[in-house]
Amino acid sequence: MTIRLLLVDDDPLVRAGLTLMLGGAEDIEIVGEAADGSGIEQLALELRPDVVLMDIRMPHVDGLTATETLRARPDAPEVIVLTTFHADEQVLRALRAGAAGFVLKDTPPAEIVAAVRRVFAGDPVLSPAVTRQLMTQVSGGAVAPGDRTARARSRLALLAEREREVAVAVGRGQSNAEISARLYLSVPTVKTHVSRVLAKLRLNNRVQIALLVHDAGLLDESGDDVG
Template identity: 45%
Template sequence: MTIRVVVADDQELVRAGFGMILDAQPDIEVVAEAANGAEAVEAVREHAPDVLLLDVRMPVMDGLEAARRVCADHPDTKVIMLTTFDVDDYVYDALYAGASGFLLKDVRRDDLAHGVRMVASGEALLAPSVTRRLIAEFAARKSTGPQAVRAPSRLLEQLTGREAETLRLLARGHSNAEIAAELVVSEHTVKTHVSNVLAKLRLRDRVHAVVFAYESGAVVAGED
């Protein structure tokens, strides 16, 4: 199945470069480009892509507002934020708004295509130079700040023991294969556990399962 992508960035060279790299992949098609957030939202409405590559800072409507609108109105479109910074407050806010991860603009071409595939399949995505510390730090900021909203722990009570353990391992950055080895089950069983976790906790994808785990207290930042 071909992954349909919209690329949104106010720099024409960035748009063209990313578009060429992705269009060269046999399983990826760039269906539209956008030069600002408003155009990005319209492109998503018109083309219903699987993935939106969205620059954080753009004119007319910034990437954060565009992410909010796309995530709210088009839940089947996964959003990847593009940024020049490893740790950017706008990126934290974008993840909170529903984005599925982010990439640095100097990403290697192989990592760009791999990232698009990961997010399209529902996996978490962080820039290669950033570890799961980013998500932990994001969750810690949101859960300890003046406007913190604790994730409803009552939702955790719906999880089975294995599902709860899967959530904790997800939050520590484990892949499906690593979770399978830890729980001594098949990867297919892990995929089932992950799907159940997302459904019961009403979450978009694995990134937000990680955020939920930290905000609910199921996992504490800094603990192994």
């Protein structure tokens, strides 16, 4: 299946480089480009991309705002954030808004192609260790840490006990197979629990589950590191 990709970056040289880099992949079709996030919702409607490669810092409408706009749609494309910094508050906010991950602009071409393929397949594109580093190095926005913890725990209280255990395991960065072995569940059952967690908490992906579990302080309580 061909992956329909939309490039959003204010630097025409970056867009040209990405086009050259990604255009050589037989399973990726670049369906359009944009210089900022303005009109991104209409563009997504017209071009129907599966994945959007989104620069986080752009004039007029930045990548964070554009990501929030896109991911609020019921048929939203997946978003990979492009950034020059490992620990960037805007990147963390984009992940909270539903971005599937981020890649650095100096990432080797093969890894960017692999990231697009992984996101299209439904997998996040950043390791649990990077997620943890990002969450500990930058703040999560205007919400005070104590308020964020209380709010996260209140949301997680909606889960059944087994769903909560699966959510914490996702927060540790465990794969479905690892969760299966740890909790003595079949892999299909783990997938069902993950789907229920996403639906009950109205989340988009496993990265958001990990962020919520981290905010609730459950990883610290467990004594396990997600790296």
